[in-house]
Amino acid sequence: MSEGAADRRLHPGTIALRFIKEAPSTLVALPAALAFTSKAGLTGALFLAAALAAALLFFKWLAWRRFRYGVGAAEIVIESGILNRNRRSIPFGRIQDVDIERTFLARLFGLAKVRIETGAGGKDEGLLDSVSIGEARRLRETVRARGAGTAPAPEVADEQTEEPGDVLFEMDLPRLLLFGLFSFSLVYIAGLFAFLQTFDRFLPFDVYDPARWVGLADEYLPHRWTPGAIGAVLLLATLIGFVAGIARTVSRDFGFRLSLEGDRFRRERGLFTRSEAVIARRRVQLAEIQSGPLRALFGWSALSFQTLGAGTDRGGHPSAAPFATRAEIERVLEEVPPLRPPPPPELAPVSQRHILRSSAARLAPAIAAIVALSAWQRPALWLLGLLPLLAVAAALERRFHRYALAGDLLLVSRGVWRRRLWLVPLASVQCWSLSRGPLQRRLGLATLSIDTAGASMLNAPRIVDLRAGDAAALAAELSRARSRHSGRKSGTER
Amino acid sequence: MTPLERGLLRQMQIRGAVAGMALLVAAAIGERLLRETLPLAPGSLILPAFLLLAYLALWAPSRRYRAWGYRMDEEELQVRRGVWVQVHTVVPLGHVQHIDVSQGPLERAVGICSLVLHTAGTLHSQIVVPGLARATAEHIRDEIRGRIREQPA
Numbered sequence: 052m053s054e055g056a057a058d059r060r061l062h063p064g065t066i067a068l069r070f071i072k073e074a075p076s077t078l079v080a081l082p083a084a085l086a087f088t089s090k091a092g093l094t095g096a097l098f099l100a101a102a103l104a105a106a107l108l109f110f111k112w113l114a115w116r117r118f119r120y121g122v123g124a125a126e127i128v129i130e131s132g133i134l135n136r137n138r139r140s141i142p143f144g145r146i147q148d149v150d151i152e153r154t155f156l157a158r159l160f161g162l163a164k165v166r167i168e169t170g171a172g173g174k175d176e177g178l179l180d181s182v183s184i185g186e187a188r189r190l191r192e193t194v195r196a197r198g199a200g201t202a203p204a205p206e207v208a209d210e211q212t213e214e215p216g217d218v219l220f221e222m223d224l225p226r227l228l229l230f231g232l233f234s235f236s237l238v239y240i241a242g243l244f245a246f247l248q249t250f251d252r253f254l255p256f257d258v259y260d261p262a263r264w265v266g267l268a269d270e271y272l273p274h275r276w277t278p279g280a281i282g283a284v285l286l287l288a289t290l291i292g293f294v295a296g297i298a299r300t301v302s303r304d305f306g307f308r309l310s311l312e313g314d315r316f317r318r319e320r321g322l323f324t325r326s327e328a329v330i331a332r333r334r335v336q337l338a339e340i341q342s343g344p345l346r347a348l349f350g351w352s353a354l355s356f357q358t359l360g361a362g363t364d365r366g367g368h369p370s371a372a373p374f375a376t377r378a379e380i381e382r383v384l385e386e387v388p389p390l391r392p393p394p395p396p397e398l399a400p401v402s403q404r405h406i407l408r409s410s411a412a413r414l415a416p417a418i419a420a421i422v423a424l425s426a427w428q429r430p431a432l433w434l435l436g437l438l439p440l441l442a443v444a445a446a447l448e449r450r451f452h453r454y455a456l457a458g459d460l461l462l463v464s465r466g467v468w469r470r471r472l473w474l475v476p477l478a479s480v481q482c483w484s485l486s487r488g489p490l491q492r493r494l495g496l497a498t499l500s501i502d503t504a505g506a507s508m509l510n511a512p513r514i515v516d517l518r519a520g521d522a523a524a525l526a527a528e529l530s531r532a533r534s535r536h537s538g539r540k541s542g543t544e545r
Numbered sequence: 546m547t548p549l550e551r552g553l554l555r556q557m558q559i560r561g562a563v564a565g566m567a568l569l570v571a572a573a574i575g576e577r578l579l580r581e582t583l584p585l586a587p588g589s590l591i592l593p594a595f596l597l598l599a600y601l602a603l604w605a606p607s608r609r610y611r612a613w614g615y616r617m618d619e620e621e622l623q624v625r626r627g628v629w630v631q632v633h634t635v636v637p638l639g640h641v642q643h644i645d646v647s648q649g650p651l652e653r654a655v656g657i658c659s660l661v662l663h664t665a666g667t668l669h670s671q672i673v674v675p676g677l678a679r680a681t682a683e684h685i686r687d688e689i690r691g692r693i694r695e696q697p698a
Contacts (some may be wrong), residue, residue, distance in 0.1 A: 530637075
């Protein structure tokens, strides 16, 4: 392999960019502390800030000077480190994706962060932070041309957006706002309180003093908690929830576009931070369609893929269409051949005894919690009357927990509030296991878990409480179908 | 299902005994300290600890050992384990990424080794078959290696 020379440097603007990014924490916190704690006062603080700024700038410059990269005949070379020199070469053949991300600040400077992904799972394997946007695009074209063996793409002019490929999914502003409405969340109110808690020492009052809030209410509401006042507060909270949901959705998914370019999807999104991610089609392991009760009612759901290697968001579960109709999702799925929406015959529910098992498993902790609570507050014993609700919840859960094996595709759906449907091509299944706990053995049930590349603990298709016979039959069918379809290989790296 | 080597049982017993002994020592010290302040009958801590030792060193290992089993055919390796929660795992041989044969000091002493199959799956990326004779483990490894090579990457 020929050695490439590391002959390029990052864009000089990087120094300024990083300086601005780190300045607030370094240049304000320490001098401020000095100004408050010692007698040095404002002049001393300013002097310290200036000295720190000079030192920071010098180190940023040094890091920039010592960081070099280059494109060789067969690899990308990155040299870094101020004292310990580190030379890393990434062969083109190993590069999976080149992601370009542009934060708001970077866009002001005309810069972009380039992340070279090799799928080895390391976070910053090949991070070029930052180069000019033109250079970022050139790098990507170079990698594409030499890496995946595709035809060299035409040269792209600087500072000009690339020609979009075949657009598969796009969200216009009305759609985005509607999506924002559905993303209503009160989490932000909690976030606001967390923020207040962090900075409460700077506030002139104690956030957690209930008397203060009641007093406040007393001041403003002469009749204390009238229904009208409560209604106003609830309305305000709801409004904040909606506004927060819309704001977050718009800033993240503004101008969302998923397009197809040869053997890869390209996804662009973001209002302030504009990110371009690439999803190689052959690296898609499975698809997940998500919805909720309300979204399902109006026919909206979200599509995300699970890919090999580190994706840009949510660690290998890139979102492909966050708020789409069924037809739109089908359109995207068509491009990833084994994947397809579930066939019209409904998926089969898991065993009825799931209700029994699931409620039994929750009964003990629930009773323990209530009994413990009643030691403090006797009336808590009345909560025991709510226990039948566990069975209702379990019955509801069973209604939405279904599965089917359709040819070379395994379908699993689960969740009442967060409805998820996994589409798992059998070729992506790495291994599977049947497990049976004591209660399950007594009830003749079994759980089938399926492991795929890139699966996480919380996000794995698992069929809980099948009838033991069905589970064994399904496992056997998996074995048979797998060997039948083993001609087609998934994008699994060897 | 093929049972595993008796050496595995021995290993489990030794481990259980070590853990049980540690508990026993802790119980003995604890009882001694507690009896200075509380009116405890002699042996009220040691006796349960002793029973626990017997459980950990004798009863639990044999149950756990009997739960283990494996079977390999042309297409897949199946592993069965677990007393309380019984798990039956199936690994298609074509999906094995690489294979380790490992042997710790205790395993060496009782003459067994473990076969570790790595798959690309991230939830159970390692499937371990403990308690194989060295020759068996190496035979299985070579068999699977052959199968990986046969299939196009």
